[in-house]
Amino acid sequence: xxxxxxxxxxxxxxxxxxxxxxxxxxxxxxxxxxxxxxxxxxxxxxxxxxxxxxxxxxxxxxxxxxxxxxxxxxxxxxxxxxxxxxxxxxxxxxxxxxxxxxxxxxxxxxxxxxxxxxxxxxxxxxxxxxxxxxxxxxxxxxxxxxxxxxxxxxxxxxxxxxxxxxxxxxxxxxxxxxxxxxxxxxxxxxxxxxxxxxxxxxxxxxxxxxxxxxxxxxxxxxxxxxxxxxxxxxxxxxxxxxxxxxxxxxxxxxxxxxxxxxxxxxxxxxxxxxxxxxxxxxxxxxxxxxxxxxxxxxxxxxxxxxxxxxxxxxxxxxxxxxxxxxxxxxxxxxxxxxxxxxxxxxxxxxxxxxxxxxxxxxxxxxxxxxxxxxxxxxxxxxxxxxxxxxxxxxxxxxxxxxxxxxxxxxxxxxxxxxxxxxxxxxxxxxxxxxxxxxxxxxxxxxxxxxxxxxxxxxxxxxxxxxxxxxxxxxxxxxxxxxxxxxxxxxxxxxxxxxxxxxxxxxxxxxxxxxxxxxxxxxxxxxxxxxxxxxxxxxxxxxxxxxxxxxxxxxxxxxxxxxxxxxxxxxxxxxxxxxxxxxxxxxxxxxxxxxxxxxxxxxxxxxxxxxxxxxxxxxxxxxxxxxxxxxxxxxxxxxxxxxxxxxxxxxxxxxxxxxxxxxxxxxxxxxxxxxxxxxxxxxxxxxxxxxxxxxxxxxxxxxxxxxxxxxxxxxxxxxxxxxxxxxxxxxxxxxxxxx
Numbered sequence: 001x002x003x004x005x006x007x008x009x010x011x012x013x014x015x016x017x018x019x020x021x022x023x024x025x026x027x028x029x030x031x032x033x034x035x036x037x038x039x040x041x042x043x044x045x046x047x048x049x050x051x052x053x054x055x056x057x058x059x060x061x062x063x064x065x066x067x068x069x070x071x072x073x074x075x076x077x078x079x080x081x082x083x084x085x086x087x088x089x090x091x092x093x094x095x096x097x098x099x100x101x102x103x104x105x106x107x108x109x110x111x112x113x114x115x116x117x118x119x120x121x122x123x124x125x126x127x128x129x130x131x132x133x134x135x136x137x138x139x140x141x142x143x144x145x146x147x148x149x150x151x152x153x154x155x156x157x158x159x160x161x162x163x164x165x166x167x168x169x170x171x172x173x174x175x176x177x178x179x180x181x182x183x184x185x186x187x188x189x190x191x192x193x194x195x196x197x198x199x200x201x202x203x204x205x206x207x208x209x210x211x212x213x214x215x216x217x218x219x220x221x222x223x224x225x226x227x228x229x230x231x232x233x234x235x236x237x238x239x240x241x242x243x244x245x246x247x248x249x250x251x252x253x254x255x256x257x258x259x260x261x262x263x264x265x266x267x268x269x270x271x272x273x274x275x276x277x278x279x280x281x282x283x284x285x286x287x288x289x290x291x292x293x294x295x296x297x298x299x300x301x302x303x304x305x306x307x308x309x310x311x312x313x314x315x316x317x318x319x320x321x322x323x324x325x326x327x328x329x330x331x332x333x334x335x336x337x338x339x340x341x342x343x344x345x346x347x348x349x350x351x352x353x354x355x356x357x358x359x360x361x362x363x364x365x366x367x368x369x370x371x372x373x374x375x376x377x378x379x380x381x382x383x384x385x386x387x388x389x390x391x392x393x394x395x396x397x398x399x400x401x402x403x404x405x406x407x408x409x410x411x412x413x414x415x416x417x418x419x420x421x422x423x424x425x426x427x428x429x430x431x432x433x434x435x436x437x438x439x440x441x442x443x444x445x446x447x448x449x450x451x452x453x454x455x456x457x458x459x460x461x462x463x464x465x466x467x468x469x470x471x472x473x474x475x476x477x478x479x480x481x482x483x484x485x486x487x488x489x490x491x492x493x494x495x496x497x498x499x500x501x502x503x504x505x506x507x508x509x510x511x512x513x514x515x516x517x518x519x520x521x522x523x524x525x526x527x528x529x530x531x532x533x534x535x536x537x538x539x540x541x542x543x544x545x546x547x548x549x550x551x552x553x554x555x556x557x558x559x560x561x562x563x564x565x566x567x568x569x570x571x572x573x574x575x576x577x578x579x580x581x582x583x584x585x586x587x588x589x590x591x592x593x594x595x596x597x598x599x600x601x602x603x604x605x606x607x608x609x610x611x612x613x614x615x616x617x618x619x620x621x622x623x624x625x626x627x628x629x630x631x632x633x634x635x636x637x638x639x640x641x642x643x644x645x646x647x648x649x650x651x652x653x654x655x656x657x658x659x660x661x662x663x664x665x666x667x668x669x670x671x672x673x674x675x676x677x678x679x680x681x682x683x684x685x686x687x688x689x690x691x692x693x694x695x696x697x698x699x700x701x702x703x704x705x706x707x708x709x710x711x712x713x714x715x716x717x718x719x720x721x722x723x724x725x726x727x728x729x730x731x732x733x734x735x736x737x738x
Contacts, residue, residue, distance in 0.1 A: 098428020
């Protein structure tokens, strides 16, 4: 460090005479070409064959010790947890959790079925056989399956477009005439067929092990979608609290609010008072259960307590005589088979887009909850088996009068907090619902609609993640914009299109991140042989005439143009700086391929052109540390032969030292002068100096600024004017022997 505080560094750690004589500090490491040559002689299918045999050997070794119980566990995952089940420590928690979730799902199932446009009993059917089947084939120990709000609103809005006559049915449990009965039967058939298609999709995704597709959907866009959907769901159920029906042209915010305002004259104060009272009761019990650990049972009993209060008001207080609407007929008994409705599917073309949307929503909701619960409780989750289990649960539902089911956020949280230790809790839940179906459905036929509305509104409030929007605004404006786009699209366009926007934005973000990868100009960290980004390490040393450029992504068609433009910009800027300061221009371009995991056809074509262009310009392209996979991808076009094996190095340090020796032999590295680019916060040395010298300095203004040099990786060509207020200084240090 000089007296005036400017940063200056010796470019090389040895005198120029040593470089000229080839006395390098470390000999060049030999690249393992012999291994590559052996691989080149192998047939194209060698990798696949080797992988197959390795997998076969591993599988054979594993199954050699299998008993008949292990083979059975591969078909029925429940065998795994049954043989490890400890009755003394686990049974009580599972029973309590199962009963608690059963109380919740009875009320929520009736409410969500109404939201989906099917008879209320379908919600109970969806919590019976699907729960039972999932307890046998599911792998999550705390996930609670059954009807959910978001799926219900998607089905309700989509099916009314496929079966238009269903829009005129205000109460699927009490139909006015034969025409409505036929329309409702057609609607129910379409819902069953939709559940069958979703089950096929679910199971197919699990069988072909494609659960990874959900990784492309970011939390920001999904959170925006569920937040928007929660508002639509809540508003669609307020009609039961206000006491009058609405039929918006579309389930979007502006249309729903317009309907409420236009039909405000039908307001019923009796429904409103009772509905608001029940809603406050639900919110109070939910918040009390959250804030006080000793009262967490309140959260569990909230929905069933509201149902009990509503039933007592009707049975004892006869509030239905004062205009309070009740659910009406709920069939008694277990669900009837509906396998005969699976085919033929006349509206398959209309149902498949809805099925894809429902499957994606269900898949995202279930897997995200199951992952979180598995992480919290310290066990591994087999995602593909979990998806297959959910598919089989939907098959059971579609076979016995149920619409689609999936994991529920609220019920899974209650299941976990209540002490669930295994999927047995879902079996208990199923029989709680079964008991209601066998004995209590006549009682629930007196349930007021405002109870169902209050249960739904209280349940979906937790889906409105406004805190997430605030958090994203603070840390990432791009993610916040995605959240807002997904949220507003769901609110003002439609739930389905909102989900489409969410998925589209998620994929667009994934493509954007790879199409505009991070790149960096590298310099040597002082006192080491490590090369790092000069923006991150401002004191890193850069050799004049040598550009070290790192690509932090796979090189493929989407980002080739970006990488090419950034590299050209870096070379042009350094050449300009070299010309101004009378130091060697760019002679060697070293591409650090350490982070590059793949090069496609476009990437190979780019490298072929780069080899030709650099040679025409009197420059040499060099590859540092390419992986075996990348070298194999280069073989078909003979790229290494075109470049020359001598220009492929084990690491960046070897490449820089080799190129420095070549420059010194050509007389382009001169002992007498060191050029140091310095600014207030950073410095990069552009030439060698001898340690046994004294210095006298003169200063002149040049461009570009140091900040721009440090930001070469972004290829920003702005701000190159010499009148910039942040222009650095170049210190020319004349060195004299003492």
